[in-house]
Amino acid sequence: MSGESASAIQKGQVDLLDFIDWSSVECLNQSSTHSLPNAIKQGYREDDGLHLESDADEQLLLYIPFTQVIKLSAILIKGPEEEGPKTVKLFSNKEHMGFSNVNDFPPSDVADLSPDNLKGKPVPLKYVKFQNVRSLTIFIEDNQTGSEITKVQKITLYGTTVETTDMKGLKKVEDH
Amino acid sequence: MVLEATMICIDNSEWMRNGDYSPSRFQAQADAVNLICGAKTQSNPENTVGVLTMAGKGVRVLVTPTSDLGKILACMHGLEIGGEMNLAAGIQVAQLALKHRQNKKQQQRIIVFTGSPIKHEKKMLEMIGRKLKKNSVALDIVNFGEEDEGKTEKLDALLAAVNNNDTSRMAHVPPGPNALSDVLISTPIFTGDGEGGSGFAAAAAAAAAAGGVSGYDFGVDPNLDPELALALRVSMEEERARQEAAAKKAAEDASKENGGEQQASSQDAAMIERASEETSEAATKTNDMMDDENALLQQALAMSMDDPVINKDMRDTDMSEAAADDPELALALQLSVADGSEDSGSQSDMSKLLADQSFVSSILASLPGVDPNDPSVKDLLASMQNQSEPQQKNEDKPPNEEEKK
Numbered sequence: 388m389s390g391e392s393a394s395a396i397q398k399g400q401v402d403l404l405d406f407i408d409w410s411s412v413e414c415l416n417q418s419s420t421h422s423l424p425n426a427i428k429q430g431y432r433e434d435d436g437l438h439l440e441s442d443a444d445e446q447l448l449l450y451i452p453f454t455q456v457i458k459l460s461a462i463l464i465k466g467p468e469e470e471g472p473k474t475v476k477l478f479s480n481k482e483h484m485g486f487s488n489v490n491d492f493p494p495s496d497v498a499d500l501s502p503d504n505l506k507g508k509p510v511p512l513k514y515v516k517f518q519n520v521r522s523l524t525i526f527i528e529d530n531q532t533g534s535e536i537t538k539v540q541k542i543t544l545y546g547t548t549v550e551t552t553d554m555k556g557l558k559k560v561e562d563h
Numbered sequence: 564m565v566l567e568a569t570m571i572c573i574d575n576s577e578w579m580r581n582g583d584y585s586p587s588r589f590q591a592q593a594d595a596v597n598l599i600c601g602a603k604t605q606s607n608p609e610n611t612v613g614v615l616t617m618a619g620k621g622v623r624v625l626v627t628p629t630s631d632l633g634k635i636l637a638c639m640h641g642l643e644i645g646g647e648m649n650l651a652a653g654i655q656v657a658q659l660a661l662k663h664r665q666n667k668k669q670q671q672r673i674i675v676f677t678g679s680p681i682k683h684e685k686k687m688l689e690m691i692g693r694k695l696k697k698n699s700v701a702l703d704i705v706n707f708g709e710e711d712e713g714k715t716e717k718l719d720a721l722l723a724a725v726n727n728n729d730t731s732r733m734a735h736v737p738p739g740p741n742a743l744s745d746v747l748i749s750t751p752i753f754t755g756d757g758e759g760g761s762g763f764a765a766a767a768a769a770a771a772a773a774g775g776v777s778g779y780d781f782g783v784d785p786n787l788d789p790e791l792a793l794a795l796r797v798s799m800e801e802e803r804a805r806q807e808a809a810a811k812k813a814a815e816d817a818s819k820e821n822g823g824e825q826q827a828s829s830q831d832a833a834m835i836e837r838a839s840e841e842t843s844e845a846a847t848k849t850n851d852m853m854d855d856e857n858a859l860l861q862q863a864l865a866m867s868m869d870d871p872v873i874n875k876d877m878r879d880t881d882m883s884e885a886a887a888d889d890p891e892l893a894l895a896l897q898l899s900v901a902d903g904s905e906d907s908g909s910q911s912d913m914s915k916l917l918a919d920q921s922f923v924s925s926i927l928a929s930l931p932g933v934d935p936n937d938p939s940v941k942d943l944l945a946s947m948q949n950q951s952e953p954q955q956k957n958e959d960k961p962p963n964e965e966e967k968k
Contacts, residue, residue: 415697415698415699416696416697416698416699419727419728442696442697442727443693443694443696443697444693444697446697482667483667485662485698486694486697486698487662487698
């Protein structure tokens with residue numbers, strides 16, 4: 388069991404790209420030339436030449452609402468070695484946060500990214516905290532080297548939806 | 564048409580008493596604020612605007628972002644001048660007010676009027692600017708009033724720190740005869756609002772500057788009311804065509820006299836004058852023309868009916884004046900005069916007109932739904948021709964004819 392939780396992605400967990408509500412996605416302090424779709428949209432994120440960049444300083448605040456309620460299990464963040472993110476705080480179901488009040492609430496989870504993670508290893512999250520997620524706020528607090536600009540090449544969210552249970556997942560439980 | 568929430572920061576410090584902008588710096592500022600509020604709400608009805616003062620006892624929010632223009636204008640009354648402007652605190656409070664706006668989808672914008680010297684350090688202003696940029700708040704600065712070297716430099720630094728893709732702008736208004744609001748209208752602060760804002764600005768500018776002559780042809784915005792604008796344009800052109808025809812006729816008639824030329828040219832001049840005026844005036848003139856024609860027609864009929872023995876020359880001059888206006892009217896008058904001169908006795912000229920079959924058939928042909936070759940119409944015409952017989956017989960006959968049908 389512990390070996391399974393350490394493995395990259397649990398069975399039945401899907402890429403939540405399809406459930407993102409694109410009309411309300413926001414990103415504060417992004418550079419106008421290198422914006423959020425570069426990191427999360429299908430096709431753009433695969434291209435390593437396109438990345439999301441911060442503007443005035445090294446922090447980034449992403450707000451991602453979903454079209455339905457989901458459970459979040461893991462997150463994958465890819466970035467360059469020096470300017471990639473280091474401390475990433477995740478908040479579930481907090482609307483319209485700003486940089487001023489981001490430290491007023493305890494985060495639902497904190498991910499401390501290692502260079503391995505930046506190469507493509509997903510970070511498992513506290514699943515119990517993300518059982519009923521309508522929107523996710525990702526606060527990138529600093530980067531690996533403390534440089535002025537943080538760069539992110541790809542962000543992928545792994546989880547399941549709540550209403551429609553994956554049939555494969557159902558069968559898997561029965562097998563046990 | 565960007566959906567925007569705006570906070571306007573007013574400088575009501577002691578420096579605003581100065582009269583180098585008419586009537587006073589403070590009053591000019593108030594006018595500019597009113598204009599901006601109007602432009603913002605017009606460019607998008609969901610836009611909200613709020614106002615705060617930076618000087619006085621401290622930074623005070625007069626009205627939180629609202630789309631109610633009346634509330635904004637009302638709060639501008641009774642503002643007192645005094646104290647010193649606190650730019651940093653003002654901007655920060657404005658940012659806070661915007662953060663708590665009701666509609667989170669609105670873009671955030673702060674418009675600052677800086678008329679007094681700035682006591683903050685450049686570094687502090689840069690930090691504030693960076694914070695604004697980080698929270699995607701745009702900043703417009705209206706620099707007027709006091710001029711010292713440091714002030715412009717500090718404001719430039721602030722603008723550079725905030726600016727993200729030219730969303731933030733600065734307008735510099737030097738003192739002079741032009742009102743602050745007029746100068747502002749031409750700046751990107753107004754025109755940067757896009758279609759609606761620039762339309763409002765254009766209308767306001769036209770109203771203020773040119774003194775009554777609107778920017779549009781007929782005083783009606785074709786965007787607002789295309790049908791009305793089209794109707795006005797069509798009636799204007801019809802009038803012009805009629806004027807030209809009448810002018811041509813007048814020129815022909817009076818070609819013997821030298822005065823005819825002058826009359827035609829004066830009529831042309833009158834036409835041109837009319838064409839350049841607003842349509843409301845053109846419409847009233849059209850109405851006047853109609854009234855004149857009606858009066859002339861009535862006069863002609865009265866003349867032909869009452870007293871046929873009038874000096875023919877006088878009638879001719881009257882006719883030529885009337886004819887100058889309307890060729891159809893001229894034809895009618897000619898017929899009436901001709902008939903009047905023939906038989907001025909018992910019969911009315913109207914019946915004489917009717918007796919002229921060609922005239923009647925031409926009129927009937929122009930009536931919709933009437934075919935001159937229709938047998939009933941032909942009978943009617945025949946009956947009308949027999950009106951030289953006693954009237955009773957005439958009255959009996961047409962009804963009989965019609966009853967038979």
